Amino acid sequence: MLLAVAAALLVAQTISAVLQYRASEQRREAIAANGLAFQLVTQPHFENLRPNAGGRRAILGRWQRLQVETTSRNPILPGESRDAVREDTMRAILNQQGLDPLELVVVTRPIARDPYVINQLDRGEQREWRHGQLLVAAMRVEGDDQWRVARWALGGPDRDALAGLIAQTLLLYVVLVGGLALLLMRITRPLKALTNRVERFAETRQASGQLEPSGPEDTRRLIEAHNLMEARIAALIDEKDVMLGAIGHDLKTPLAALRVRIESVEDEAERQRMAHTIEDITRSLDDILSLARVGRPSDPLERTDLGALVSSVVEEYEDMGENVVLGDTVRVALRLRATWLRRALRNLIGNALRYGSEARVSMEKQGCQAVIRISDNGPGIPAGEIATMMEPFTRGEASRNRETGGAGLGLTLARAIAEQHGGSLVLVNAQDTQGKVTGLTAELRLPLAD
Incomplete structure (x- = not known):
């Protein structure tokens, strides 16, 4: 917002400067034009020097010493071109004075190219004027073969106006910006604090350390509403x-008794089937409880060698x-929760062994x-079902039989653990040169930065 306001103010001041400069140029x-017309009409004559009251000679103003010159020669010097716009302006002014020049x-x-002016200046003034410009106007009236030539020294830009504009701009920047x-x-200070608080709450799910409302009324109301929402969310998570x-x-207590x-x-066969069913239910309970706790881990982050893990x-x-091959x-040393990451790797490797002959x-x-890549040589997953497979209680076609699969929480739990560490889980079908699916690759991506 500050940059936008500063840019808008700069544009406005630039437009103002351009308009003021154009007005100054038009005024100049x-x-x-009026000064040259006055000289051509009245033909004033001034003495270059005149005695003052003390008997000394005082120098008159510059423009007074640029007397109207009368000459029979054409006033245009070699290489010069006429200024048609200024000629039209001068002619209009002269016509208003009742004078219609023939030419x-x-x-x-x-100035350095005008011999008439240079001859009337002393050496000091020549050095002062040598970089200046002259506006020369000459006219010849009907019945007169002599040219009346008047000169006007063109000044540079108005530096005082430019300095005033710069000072005005600086003042506006100080006051407005x-x-x-x-x-x-x-x-923004309370909004920044609120943003940091939201990020901490998203990571810890802890309602402690809430912000004190501050700032304008709308910002205070926003912080109060957020504090209430945090407290409600934390209460729901606790419940x-x-x-x-x-x-x-x-459930685990009666299952343990049933196992006995x-x-x-x-x-024997019936007893083994019962035992497998009880173990399947126990694993499903463990997965459900782990998935519920993954958002609020109790163990801290520890720097761990990921390759060794x-x-x-x-x-x-x-x-x-098991047919598991390490490539x-x-x-890589990362801050992570080793127990949870081991759980994610075991789920992914277990899926690879379940659907393929190796991992x-x-x-x-x-x-x-x-x-971290875990690849198998199984049937893969149809492209349109990859995202669905990471949803809770979703299993592949071959896993619909409880004999071959769990509750469908393995990929969901692995993805939640990856996201808990700021990473992601990506599933990609492997294909041969003919485009045939040759297996599935699970990529566990973790950020390197702490």
């Missing part, structure tokens, strides 16, 4: 955590005899991100 032109010539020339800056600071904790506790009771079932997760699967990795894991730096 009118003075010169009228107006030219502009440097300075006053607006103070007003905007009073408005949700308490409810999920109670559900988890109330099925040991009395004599049919990825290697350790792969080693866990290798120790269990190229790089050493290939690698890590690299890509711009300002660390990218």
Whole structure:
């Protein structure tokens, strides 16, 4: 806003300066034209020097010593061109005085090129005037073969007016821009604090440390409304955590008892099916509770070697005899929650093993991100369903059977953990040269900056 106001003020002052300059030029032109017309009509004669009261000789004004010259020669010097606009102006002024010249010539020339003027100036004045310009007007009336030649020294731009305009501009900038800056600071300071507060609340979900309303009335009302909204959101999240904790506790206890009771079932196959069902329900409960807690993590961020963390997760699967291959990795130290990131990697590797015969894991730096890739050789995901697959309780076609899949929370939880660290989860189908899908690649992207 400050830049916009400053730019608008600059444009306005520029337009004002142009208009004032044009008015000054027009005024100067009118003075010169009337002065030349006066000399041509009245033909004043002045003595170059005259004695003063003390017996000394005093110099008259410059324009008084530029007497009207009478000559039979054409006043136009070689290489000069006539000024038609000024000639029309001069002729109109002379006509108003009842004089209609037979010929009228107006030219502009440097003072140093005018021998008539130079001969009347002393050496000091020649040095002072040598860079100036003269406006020369000459006319010849009917019945007279002599030219009357008058001269007018053209002055430069009005420096006092320019200095006044600059001073006016500076004053306006100090008053308007300075006053607006103070007003905007009073408005934007609480807004900046509110922005920082919103960012902290989005990260921590904690209602403590709310802002005190300040600034103009509208800004204070906005802060008060935001504080109320924060308190309500925090209360809803707390209620949700308490409810999920109670559900988890109330369900896990009977499940544990049921797991003990099925040991009395004599049919081995039936007992194993019951045990798998109980384990599936327990894993689903763990996923649901983890997804609920991921937005409000209790463990702090710790600086961790991401490459070593990825290697350790792969080693866990290798120790269990799973077909997990570790490719190229790089050493990258990041502030992260290692427990949560291990959970995300296990979910992605588990999905790769579930839908393909192997999981290939690698890590690299890509711009300002660390990218962990988990690839499989499974059937992939139809392009139109990739976004849907990361929604809660969504499973692939092959996972509709509870024997082969979970509750459909693995990708959702992995994405939430990536976003918790300021990153993202991207799913991309791998294709061969003929465009056939050869597997799925999950990319866990984490920012390198702290």
